[in-house]
Amino acid sequence: HRYRDPGAGDKMVPFAEQEAWENCQSGKATLKSGSRNKQASADYEFVFEDGIGFIKESIMDGVNLEDEMSSEKPDDSTTKNALQKLQEERKTLPIHPYRDELLQAIHDHQVMVIVGETGSGKTTQIPQYLHEAGYTKRGLVGCTQPRRVAAMSVAARVSQEMGVKLGHEVGYSIRFEDCSSEKTILKYMTDGMLLREFLSEPDLASYSVIMVDEGHERTLSTDILFGLVKDVTRFRKDLKLLISSATLDAKKFSDYFDSAPIFKIPGRRFPVTINFTIAPEADYIDAAIVTVLQIHVTQPPGDILVFLTGQEEIETIDEILEYRTRGFGTKIAELIICPIYANLPTELQAKIFEPTPDGARKVVLATNIAETSLTIDGIKYVVDPGFCKIKSYNPRTGMESLLINPISKASAMQRAGRSGRTGPGMCFRLYTEYNFQHDLDDNAVPEIQRTNLANVVLTLKSLGVNDLVNFDFMDPPPSEALLEALGQLYALNALNSLGELTKIGRRMAEFPLDPMLSKMIVASEKYKCSEEAITIASMLSIGNSIFYRPKNKQVHADNARMNFHTGNVGDHIALLNVYNTWKETNYSTQWCYENYIQVRSMKRARDIRDQLEGLLERVEIEPTSNLSDLDAVKKAITSGFFHHSAKLQKTGAYRTVKKPQTVHIHPSSGLAEVLPRWVIYHELVLTTKEYMRQVTELKPEWLIEIAPHYYQMKDVEDASTTKMPRGKGLAAD
Ligand code: CDP
Numbered sequence: 001h002r003y004r005d006p007g008a009g010d011k012m013v014p015f016a017e018q019e020a021w022e023n024c025q026s027g028k029a030t031l032k033s034g035s036r037n038k039q040a041s042a043d044y045e046f047v048f049e050d051g052i053g054f055i056k057e058s059i060m061d062g063v064n065l066e067d068e069m070s071s072e073k074p075d076d077s078t079t080k081n082a083l084q085k086l087q088e089e090r091k092t093l094p095i096h097p098y099r100d101e102l103l104q105a106i107h108d109h110q111v112m113v114i115v116g117e118t119g120s121g122k123t124t125q126i127p128q129y130l131h132e133a134g135y136t137k138r139g140l141v142g143c144t145q146p147r148r149v150a151a152m153s154v155a156a157r158v159s160q161e162m163g164v165k166l167g168h169e170v171g172y173s174i175r176f177e178d179c180s181s182e183k184t185i186l187k188y189m190t191d192g193m194l195l196r197e198f199l200s201e202p203d204l205a206s207y208s209v210i211m212v213d214e215g216h217e218r219t220l221s222t223d224i225l226f227g228l229v230k231d232v233t234r235f236r237k238d239l240k241l242l243i244s245s246a247t248l249d250a251k252k253f254s255d256y257f258d259s260a261p262i263f264k265i266p267g268r269r270f271p272v273t274i275n276f277t278i279a280p281e282a283d284y285i286d287a288a289i290v291t292v293l294q295i296h297v298t299q300p301p302g303d304i305l306v307f308l309t310g311q312e313e314i315e316t317i318d319e320i321l322e323y324r325t326r327g328f329g330t331k332i333a334e335l336i337i338c339p340i341y342a343n344l345p346t347e348l349q350a351k352i353f354e355p356t357p358d359g360a361r362k363v364v365l366a367t368n369i370a371e372t373s374l375t376i377d378g379i380k381y382v383v384d385p386g387f388c389k390i391k392s393y394n395p396r397t398g399m400e401s402l403l404i405n406p407i408s409k410a411s412a413m414q415r416a417g418r419s420g421r422t423g424p425g426m427c428f429r430l431y432t433e434y435n436f437q438h439d440l441d442d443n444a445v446p447e448i449q450r451t452n453l454a455n456v457v458l459t460l461k462s463l464g465v466n467d468l469v470n471f472d473f474m475d476p477p478p479s480e481a482l483l484e485a486l487g488q489l490y491a492l493n494a495l496n497s498l499g500e501l502t503k504i505g506r507r508m509a510e511f512p513l514d515p516m517l518s519k520m521i522v523a524s525e526k527y528k529c530s531e532e533a534i535t536i537a538s539m540l541s542i543g544n545s546i547f548y549r550p551k552n553k554q555v556h557a558d559n560a561r562m563n564f565h566t567g568n569v570g571d572h573i574a575l576l577n578v579y580n581t582w583k584e585t586n587y588s589t590q591w592c593y594e595n596y597i598q599v600r601s602m603k604r605a606r607d608i609r610d611q612l613e614g615l616l617e618r619v620e621i622e623p624t625s626n627l628s629d630l631d632a633v634k635k636a637i638t639s640g641f642f643h644h645s646a647k648l649q650k651t652g653a654y655r656t657v658k659k660p661q662t663v664h665i666h667p668s669s670g671l672a673e674v675l676p677r678w679v680i681y682h683e684l685v686l687t688t689k690e691y692m693r694q695v696t697e698l699k700p701e702w703l704i705e706i707a708p709h710y711y712q713m714k715d716v717e718d719a720s721t722t723k724m725p726r727g728k729g730l731a732a733d
């Protein structure tokens with residue numbers, strides 16, 4: 001019961017909205033959910049009679065409590081300008097007293113591991129120290145982050161501290177968005193972007209220092225970077241390499257980097273009271289909401305940080321909290337709700353860092369990003385449901401899924417620690433101590449051991465790393481997964497039978513996309529539809545945020561969406577229709593509103609498309625359009641996604657052709673009611689069932705035509721013999 005589906009489409013609103021609203025209006029708040037009933041008396045002396053009970057368990061020892069005074073922010077005398085104030089603030093960070101010692105150590109050692117509590121100033125300060133010490137005269141200081149939001153927000157902060165415009169001296173680079181210039185000396189970037197930079201600059205010649213930040217996150221790209229930068233430091237003795245980590249488990253990093261010295265920045269942490277629930281919570285979303293409200297009405301001032309698993313969950317809770325606090329009136333302090341997740345528009349991200357106004361309380365609803373990547377000041381209460389979304393990959397079935405899983409003990413400790421940064425804190429764990437002790441692993445499994453490696457293998461091959469088995473991995477991936485990736489790239493014609501990169505593979509590697517998408521684009525040359533292929537790739541890269549369905553207008557929204565599906569063209573072509581129609585309206589915002597399409601997502605698709613267009617030129621594929629022949633477009637898609645074919649069964653479910661597995665068309669698909677006999681899908685998502693998302697009808701003979709080395713007649717020959725339950729599918733003729 002500790003596992004929950006991400007629940008695409010099945011948003012939870014677990015309480016009687018109308019009733020609660022009316023009660024709030026009449027001054028009597030009834031917070032009702034599931035079997036529980038939280039009563040509040042009329043004068044807002046909230047007594048959560050049978051709210052969630054917590055037991056206090058342990059208290060973390062505080063360290064350096066005497067620093068309490070020095071952590072206070074300098075006073076806001078009006079004579080100081082903002083820049084000076086920021087400079088003063090820099091001096092209050094835990095890392096500040098160690099500045100000179102740190103620079104000396106970096107001077108003395110080529111590779112160093114730096115460990116320090118989240119918020120001590122590693123990410124924002126170390127690159128600035130390096131700049132002040134003159135390292136930027138010899139080249140860029142690059143700092144990698146596992147998350148794009150972190151790269152952007154940290155770069156913004158550092159540019160403020162340095163008093164320069166973002167994108168000038170301080171810049172960032174994330175996939176499809178380069179906010180740096182010739183002036184840039186401090187560059188924050190995602191680990192994936194640095195990985196791609198290796199393709200054009202294998203010795204990282206333009207850098208004087210590389211800081212691989214958040215090493216403990218062990219993302220796939222970070223792990224690969226470890227191997228690559230370690231190699232570079234052997235032949236570029238002038239390149240400094242810093243590996244930073246928020247956890248104390250730095251010995252592993254040190255051992256890997258030939259016993260590199262470890263520099264510890266003493267933390268400044270206050271005691272944190274940890275509370276566990278008395279009994280397991282059946283619905284952690286509901287439990288989180290109730291806990292936030294409990295804290296808000298019963299606890300002294302201080303902001304709240306809630307750890308959630310993703311955007312959808314955050315939006316749900318945002319909505320419910322917003323709603324439940326609406327009736328609070330003036331007697332209860334204002335609750336400012338601040339969401340933060342990867343796809344949150346930049347202009348809204350800044351909100352979480354704004355100081356909370358007097359008399360109000362902020363509640364930050366965050367994904368794992370707030371665990372170590374971002375420091376939010378003023379957090380005093382942490383609500384930890386104990387879950388995060390984890391990608392896992394089954395090399396046997398070749399299926400990748402993003403599932404909600406329990407976090408590790410290490411994560412739980414990190415999360416709790418977020419409440420004790422500026423004063424004593426409290427952490428509310430929405431699970432029992434027994435769960436903590438017995439159900440949580442000590443550490444998370446590194447991503448490299450639970451993901452599809454096709455992308456990395458293609459990148460490594462393009463870098464000339466041919467012997468993958470002997471690559472210097474910190475923790476090697478399962479050999480099954482490596483073989484599967486090699487097999488997949490071979491099937492895509494990206495590798496030859498000797499495992500060497502082919503011309504197709506070389507072209508594919510130019511695109512910062514999943515190999516299947518890259519292959520679709522490269523193959524579109526043959527079908528004279530490269531314009532369509534890059535549009536579809538851009539739209540698919542946006543994810544599921546193109547259409548929206550406002551609660552009270554779902555029918556209108558669905559009708560608008562189905563307009564793009566006229567003729568049951570399939571979801572890929574529908575996405576293409578959306579983009580092209582938008583383009584015809586001269587990228588009109590009004591048109592987006594009228595068609596229930598998110599204009600922000602469309603703009604992003606347009607940006608991505610522009611870049612893919614540039615890359616087409618680089619691999620010398622001519623931009624050609626072939627809109628009159630949709631089969632050609634579908635064949636290009638099939639060239640990339642032929643692994644993802646499925647056939648309708650008599651039961652009405654589908655079965656994947658290779659590595660058979662039962663799957664279904666996602667209800668949001670334009671083909672959900674059509675049920676074509678053969679389909680190709682973009683991805684599988686596991687919610688209540690194993691769903692195919694973004695589906696297009698396929699003629700089975702295309703599989704043989706396009707991937708003769710992967711499909712044999714026997715895979716498709718029963719096509720015309722099986723009876724179809726519905727008559728709309730294409731027969732193989
Ligand atoms: O990297 P580390 O966790 O050690 O700390 P950091 O990210 O460098 O944060 C140091 C300080 O900068 C914290 O007090 C943050 O509140 C502040 N900061 C900020 O105000 N805005 C950001 N976008 C990032 C950091």
Ligand code: MG
Pocket residue numbers: 119122123124213372373374
């Ligand atoms: Mg950091």
